[in-house]
Amino acid sequence: MRILSGIQPSGRLHIGNYFGMMEPAIRLQDEGEAFYFIANYHAMTSIHDPVALRENSRDLAVDFLACGLDPEKATFWRQADVPEVTELTWILSCVTPMGFLERCVSFKDKIAQGISSSHGLFAYPVLQAADILIFDSDIVPVGRDQKQHLELTRDVAQKFNDRYGDELLRIPEPRIREETATVPGLDGRKMSKSYNNTIDIFEETEKKLRKKIMKIVTDSTPVEAPKNPDGSYLVQLYELFASADALDEMKASYRAGGQGYGHYKQQLFEAIWSYFAPMRDKRAELIADPGYVDDVLESGAGRAREKARQVLDRVRQATGLAG
Numbered sequence: 001m002r003i004l005s006g007i008q009p010s011g012r013l014h015i016g017n018y019f020g021m022m023e024p025a026i027r028l029q030d031e032g033e034a035f036y037f038i039a040n041y042h043a044m045t046s047i048h049d050p051v052a053l054r055e056n057s058r059d060l061a062v063d064f065l066a067c068g069l070d071p072e073k074a075t076f077w078r079q080a081d082v083p084e085v086t087e088l089t090w091i092l093s094c095v096t097p098m099g100f101l102e103r104c105v106s107f108k109d110k111i112a113q114g115i116s117s118s119h120g121l122f123a124y125p126v127l128q129a130a131d132i133l134i135f136d137s138d139i140v141p142v143g144r145d146q147k148q149h150l151e152l153t154r155d156v157a158q159k160f161n162d163r164y165g166d167e168l169l170r171i172p173e174p175r176i177r178e179e180t181a182t183v184p185g186l187d188g189r190k191m192s193k194s195y196n197n198t199i200d201i202f203e204e205t206e207k208k209l210r211k212k213i214m215k216i217v218t219d220s221t222p223v224e225a226p227k228n229p230d231g232s233y234l235v236q237l238y239e240l241f242a243s244a245d246a247l248d249e250m251k252a253s254y255r256a257g258g259q260g261y262g263h264y265k266q267q268l269f270e271a272i273w274s275y276f277a278p279m280r281d282k283r284a285e286l287i288a289d290p291g292y293v294d295d296v297l298e299s300g301a302g303r304a305r306e307k308a309r310q311v312l313d314r315v316r317q318a319t320g321l322a323g
């Protein structure tokens, strides 16, 4: 089974990225042949500063490794180090009906967020389809917001196979974990950089993390009154970090009343800070050893390129571009 996923180096990682994509990807590396990459071609749609693109890519590599991506188990590389993917993008573009792209909500969302419109932004899902299809991927772990891109990938693969030959491209399955499909942000909307409502995995200091947690929006139920844990963002976030018993305790305490939200925020803060403690240590080690990170990415790109080449050769033959 081949598992593949990518993440854009578009800024600091938050716990929505972690539970939506990274943690499932890290767990899956024990279950099959894992392929994970830093989507720097994709990030060009929104980052136009070369220094920022390079540094973000590097920070993302460090952070993903710190969180548990194991280069002994998973192939890990920067997307643009496997340029074959852009050739497949063109080939797939020629079987992708315009209507498929016009239906994509992420393009409209990104324009609404102020990202400038470009052909790259519009064609973004075709590049994503190429990322997935060029590795004969079976499973793609992502957050729910990527569901439509995965459907498009499957539809494009099917179109290609209908035109050029059955089973030329493998049809992948998304893997979206329902319990963490959308991690709420500080204001209860989906946690996202673009909403400015994130809790970062690696907040610089305890103080900064605590300050953020204190900003979580709660209602005005008085301290002594019973509170409803269902639908509370604070409880939803706590669930990601706490044991089943600790979660039950918090819910019971909500229902009993007698504690203010500040008390629960403190509990959430402690749970998050200790959850990421081993990753912070690992991250400090990686930052001190930049050569190691470079080696991981370079050897990953070599392995990824070999696989990509095989599928691309098959596609070039089937389409009449080669042979």
Ligand code: ADP
Pocket (backbone or CB within 6 Å): 007, 008, 010, 016, 017, 018, 019, 020, 021, 141, 142, 143, 144, 145, 146, 180, 181, 182, 183, 184, 190, 191, 192, 193, 194
């Ligand atoms: P952002 O919305 O902050 O820009 P990205 O779109 O770069 O985040 O998301 C990168 C990965 O993290 C994707 O697989 C996406 O589905 C996942 N992800 C992002 N935010 C969340 C969230 N709030 N809950 C679950 N998964 C998320």
Ligand code: TRP
Pocket (backbone or CB within 6 Å): 004, 005, 006, 007, 008, 039, 042, 127, 128, 131, 132, 140, 142, 146, 149
């Ligand atoms: N579009 C994805 C995101 O914004 C990143 C991505 C690019 C990706 N290529 C991919 C995810 C291939 C899974 C598979 O998060």
